[in-house]
Amino acid sequence: xxxxxxxxxxxxxxxxxxxxxxxxxxxxxxxxxxxxxxxxxxxxxxxxxxxxxxxxxxxxxxxxxxxxxxxxxxxxxxxxxxxxxxxxxxxxxxxxxxxxxxxxxxxxxxxxxxxxxxxxxxxxxxxxxxxxxxxxxxxxxxxxxxxxxxxxxxxxxxxxxxxxxxxxxxxxxxxxxxxxxxxxxxxxxxxxxxxxxxxxxxxxxxxxxxxxxxxxxxxxxxxxxxxxxxxxxxxxxxxxxxxxxxxxxxxxxxxxxxxxxxxxxxxxxxxxxxxxxxxxxxxxxxxxxxxxxxxxxxxxxxxxxxxxxxxxxxxxxxxxxxxxxxxxxxxxxxxxxxxxxxxxxxxxxxxxxxxxxxxxxxxxxxxxxxxxxxxxxxxxxxxxxxxxxxx
Amino acid sequence: xxxxxxxxxxxxxxxxxxxxxxxxxxxxxxxxxxxxxxxxxxxxxxxxxxxxxxxxxxxxxxxxxxxxxxxxxxxxxxxxxxxxxxxxxxxxxxxxxxxxxxxxxxxxxxxxxxxxxxxxxxxxxxxxxxxxxxxxxxxxxxxxxxxxxxxxxxxxxxxxxxxxxxxxxxxxxxxxxxxxxxxxxxxxxxxxxxxxxxxxxxxxxxxxxxxxxxxxxxxxxxxxxxxxxxxxxxxxxxxxxxxxxxxxxxxxxxxxxxxxxxxxxxxxxxxxxxxxxxxxxxxxxxxxxxxxxxxxxxxxxxxxxxxxxxxxxxxxxxxxxxxxxxxxxxxxxxxxxxxxxxxxxxxxxxxxxxxxxxxxxxxxxxxxxxxxxxxxxxxxxxxxxxxxxxxxxxxxxxxxxxxxxxxxxxxxxxxxxxxxxxxxxxxxxxxxxxxxxxxxxxxxxxxxxxxxxxxxxxxxxx
Numbered sequence: 016x017x018x019x020x021x022x023x024x025x026x027x028x029x030x031x032x033x034x035x036x037x038x039x040x041x042x043x044x045x046x047x048x049x050x051x052x053x054x055x056x057x058x059x060x061x062x063x064x065x066x067x068x069x070x071x072x073x074x075x076x077x078x079x080x081x082x083x084x085x086x087x088x089x090x091x092x093x094x095x096x097x098x099x100x101x102x103x104x105x106x107x108x109x110x111x112x113x114x115x116x117x118x119x120x121x122x123x124x125x126x127x128x129x130x131x132x133x134x135x136x137x138x139x140x141x142x143x144x145x146x147x148x149x150x151x152x153x154x155x156x157x158x159x160x161x162x163x164x165x166x167x168x169x170x171x172x173x174x175x176x177x178x179x180x181x182x183x184x185x186x187x188x189x190x191x192x193x194x195x196x197x198x199x200x201x202x203x204x205x206x207x208x209x210x211x212x213x214x215x216x217x218x219x220x221x222x223x224x225x226x227x228x229x230x231x232x233x234x235x236x237x238x239x240x241x242x243x244x245x246x247x248x249x250x251x252x253x254x255x256x257x258x259x260x261x262x263x264x265x266x267x268x269x270x271x272x273x274x275x276x277x278x279x280x281x282x283x284x285x286x287x288x289x290x291x292x293x294x295x296x297x298x299x300x301x302x303x304x305x306x307x308x309x310x311x312x313x314x315x316x317x318x319x320x321x322x323x324x325x326x327x328x329x330x331x332x333x334x335x336x337x338x339x340x341x342x343x344x345x346x347x348x349x350x351x352x353x354x355x356x357x358x359x360x361x362x363x364x365x366x367x368x369x370x371x372x373x374x375x376x377x378x379x380x381x382x383x384x385x386x387x388x389x390x391x392x393x394x395x396x397x398x399x400x401x402x403x404x405x406x
Numbered sequence: 407x408x409x410x411x412x413x414x415x416x417x418x419x420x421x422x423x424x425x426x427x428x429x430x431x432x433x434x435x436x437x438x439x440x441x442x443x444x445x446x447x448x449x450x451x452x453x454x455x456x457x458x459x460x461x462x463x464x465x466x467x468x469x470x471x472x473x474x475x476x477x478x479x480x481x482x483x484x485x486x487x488x489x490x491x492x493x494x495x496x497x498x499x500x501x502x503x504x505x506x507x508x509x510x511x512x513x514x515x516x517x518x519x520x521x522x523x524x525x526x527x528x529x530x531x532x533x534x535x536x537x538x539x540x541x542x543x544x545x546x547x548x549x550x551x552x553x554x555x556x557x558x559x560x561x562x563x564x565x566x567x568x569x570x571x572x573x574x575x576x577x578x579x580x581x582x583x584x585x586x587x588x589x590x591x592x593x594x595x596x597x598x599x600x601x602x603x604x605x606x607x608x609x610x611x612x613x614x615x616x617x618x619x620x621x622x623x624x625x626x627x628x629x630x631x632x633x634x635x636x637x638x639x640x641x642x643x644x645x646x647x648x649x650x651x652x653x654x655x656x657x658x659x660x661x662x663x664x665x666x667x668x669x670x671x672x673x674x675x676x677x678x679x680x681x682x683x684x685x686x687x688x689x690x691x692x693x694x695x696x697x698x699x700x701x702x703x704x705x706x707x708x709x710x711x712x713x714x715x716x717x718x719x720x721x722x723x724x725x726x727x728x729x730x731x732x733x734x735x736x737x738x739x740x741x742x743x744x745x746x747x748x749x750x751x752x753x754x755x756x757x758x759x760x761x762x763x764x765x766x767x768x769x770x771x772x773x774x775x776x777x778x779x780x781x782x783x784x785x786x787x788x789x790x791x792x793x794x795x796x797x798x799x800x801x802x803x804x805x806x807x808x809x810x811x812x813x814x815x816x817x818x819x820x821x822x823x824x825x826x827x828x829x830x831x832x833x834x835x836x837x838x839x840x841x842x843x844x845x846x847x848x849x850x851x852x853x854x855x856x857x858x859x860x861x862x863x864x865x866x867x868x
Contacts, residue, residue: 277659
C-alpha cells in the first residue's frame with residue numbers, strides 16, 4: 016500500500032519536448048522583437064502576467080488548503096507545491112519587464128508634464144518600481160520556500176510540521192493579498208497612469224487563484240489514471256474541486272461586475288475611458304466573450320453534479336477557464352495601447368505559449384522530484400486506506 | 407517544547423467538542439425546552455426586559471416627536487443630509503448578516519458547529535433588520551408616503567427611479583426580511599411542535615399548536631422540511647452578498663470622494679459579516695452563562711466565531727488600506743484631500759478610534775489563548791461593535807461635510823433626538839430578543855438531537 020503511495024511521477028521526455036517547443040517560439044519572438052519592440056514587450060507582459068498568476072495562485076491555494084484542510088486539498092497539494100516552486104523561473108522572467116519599462120509604462124519616460132502623473136512621482140518611478148518588484152519576489156520566495164521545505168520534511172516523518180504550515184498560512188495569505196495588490200497596480204494598472212480602481216488588486220488575486228485552480232484540476236485529471244493517483248482520486252474529489260472552481264468563478268464575476276457597475280454609475284472622466292477602450296469595437300466582443308465563457312457558461316456547467324464528478328467533462332471546463340484567464344490578460348493589457356480594434360499580432364499569441372512551454376517543463380521537472388501525494392499527512396492515511404479498502 | 411499549563415488548557419478548550427459529553431435525546435429536549443416551559447421567569451430576565459422596554463419607549467417618544475415636528479429636530483443639514491439615520495441603518499443591517507451566513511452558508515457547507523447557534527443568530531437577523539428598517543422610513547420626512555417606493559399602478563403616474571440604488575435597496579431589504587423570516591419560521595416548526603406536546607396548560611398548548619401548523623413529525627413531514635430548509639438556504643445565500651452590496655452602491659454610485667470607490671461592495675459585505683459575528687458573540691456569551699448552556703455553545707463555537715471575525719476583520723482592514731492608498735494614487739486633489747481630511751480633519755479622532763477598534767484590537771484573535779478566553783472574546787466583540795458603528799459614521803459624515811466647494815462645507819453634530827432614536831432602536835432590538843428567549847427555543851432542539859445521533863455513530867465507528 017504505502018509503496019504504491021510513495022511512487023514518484025515519471026514523465027519521460029515530455030518536459031524536454033516542451034522546452035524545445037517553448038524555447039523555439041521564444042527565440043522567434045525575440046528575433047521579431049528587434050524590429051518591433053513595442054509589440055514584443057506588450058506580448059511579454061501578457062505572457063508574464065498569465066504565468067506569474069498561475070504560480071502565485073498555486074501559492075495562495077496552498078495556503079488556503081493548509082488553513083482549511085479537507086480531502087480535496089491532498090490530491091492537488093503536490094501539484095500546487097510544484098507550481099509554487101516555479102518562482103525562481105518567474106523571477107528571471109520578470110527581468111525583461113525592467114528592460115522594457117520605458118516602452119510599457121508612460122510614467123517612466125522622462126519629460127512628463129501631465130500633472131496627474133507628476134502627482135504620483137513618489138510612487139511611480141523607476142527606482143521604487145524596481146525596489147518593490149524585488150520586495151514582492153522576496154516575500155513570495157520566503158512563503159514558497161518554507162511551505163515546500165516543511166512539506167518535504169513531513170514526508171520524512173515529521174508530522175508536527177502540519178501545525179507550522181497552518182500557522183504560517185494565515186499571515187502568509189495577508190502578505191500574499193497585499194503584495195499581489197501592489198504588484199497588480201505596478202505592473203498592470205499603471206499602464207494607464209490616469210486610471211485607478213480600489214477593487215483591482217482583489218480582482219487580480221481572485222483571477223490568479225481561479226487560474227491556478229483550473230490548472231491544478233487539469234493536471235490532476237491528466238495524471239489521475241496513473242498510480243498512485245488512480246488508487247486515491249475519487250469522483251468526490253472532482254466534485255469538491257469543481258465546487259471550488261464554481262466559487263471562484265462567482266467571486267471573480269462579482270468583483271468584475273462591481274467594478275464595472277460603480278464605474279458606469281459614476282461616469283467620471285478619469286475612470287470611464289478605461290472601459291470605453293475595452294468596450295469599443297472588437298474589444299467589446301472580447302469583453303462579452305469573457306462574460307459568457309468565464310462566467311455564464313461555467314457557472315451553469317459547474318452547478319451540475321454530473322459534470323463535476325466526471326473527469327472528462329470537468330477537464331473541459333477547467334481548460335476553458337484557463338484559456339479565459341489568458342483572454343482576460345489580453346483584454347486588460349492590450350487595449351491600453353490605443354486602437355479600438357483588436358490587432359492581435361502573432362507575437363501576442365506565440366509569446367504566452369512560448370513562455371508556457373518553459374514554465375510547464377520546469378513545473379513537470381519539479382513535480383517529478385517528490386512523491387505525487389503528501390505521504391505522511393495524517394489526513395491522507397485514513398483517506399487512502401479508506402479508498403483502498405472500500406473502493 | 408513543553409506546554410505551560412495554561413497552554414494545555416487552551417488547547418483542550420479549542421479542540422473541545424461541539425456538544426458537551428453525556429447528552430442523549432431526552433436530556434437535550436429537557437434542557438432547552440425547560441428554559442421556556444418549566445422554569446420560572448428569572449430575575450435577571452425581568453430586569454433586562456424592563457430596561458429594554460424603557461428604551462423602546464424612548465424610541466416611541468423620539469419618533470412621535472419626530473413625526474410631529476419633522477426631521478429638523480435631528481442634526482442633519484446641508485451638506486450633511488445623511489446623518490445618524492443612515493449610519494444606524496447600515497450598522498443594523500450589517501449586524502443581521504451573520505445570522506444568514508450561519509444559517510444558510512454554513513448549512514450548505516455542512517458545518518455542524520452551526521447547529522446550536524443558528525436559531526438565535528437568525529432571530530438576531532430578524533430583529534436587526536426590523537431596527538434597520540425603521541431608519542429609512544423615519545428619515546423620509548413624510549413616512550406615511552413610504553409606499554411610494556414600491557412600483558404599483560397608480561393614478562399619479564408615480565414610478566420609482568430604477569436606476570437609483572436607493573430603489574434597489576427597497577427590494578433588497580424587503581426580500582431579505584421575507585426570506586429570513588421564512589427560513590427562521592420553517593426551522594422553528596418541529597420545535598414548536600415539541601413545545602405544544604410538552605405544554606402543561608391549555609392556553610400554551612393552543613398557542614404553540616397553532617404556530618406548529620399541524621406538525622406531526624411523520625417521515626414525509628421531515629422529508630419536506632429538509633427539502634424546504636435546503637431550498638431556503640439556497641435562496642438566502644446570495645442574499646448575504648446582495649443586500650450589503652446594494653447598500654454599498656447607495657454610497658459608491660454617488661461621485662462624492664470617499665463614497666465613489668470600487669472596493670465598496672466586498673468591503674461592505676466583509677464589514678457586515680464582521681459586525682454580525684461580533685454581535686452573535688455579544689449575545690452568545692451572556693446567554694450560555696445565564697442559562698447554563700455551556701454544553702451546547704461550547705468553546706469550539708466561540709473559537710470558530712473568533713476565527714471568522716478575524717478573517718472578516720482582515721478583509722475590512724484591507725479595504726481601509728486600499729481606500730487610503732487609492733486616495734493618494736488617484737492623483738486627484740479632491741480624493742487626496744478627502745483622505746487627509748478623514749485622518750486629520752475635524753473628525754480625525756473618530757477615524758483613529760475606528761482604526762484601533764476594527765484593525766488593532768482584533769489582531770489579538772491570532773492567539774489561541776485569546777480565542778480560548780470567554781472574557782477577552784466578549785471584550786473584543788464589544789469593541790468591534792463600537793468600531794463598526796464608527797466606521798459608518800466616518801464614511802457617511804466625513805465624505806459629505808467637505809466636498810468639492812469649500813464655500814459649501816459644514817459640520818454635522820448629532821442632537822439629543824438623534825441619540826434618543828439610536829439608543830431607542832437598541833431597546834427595540836433587546837426587547838424583541840428578550841421576548842424571543844423567553845417564549846421560543848433559543849437553540850434548535852431537533853438539530854442538536856441530530857448532532858447527538860451523529861456523535862453516537864462516531865463513537866460506534868471507533
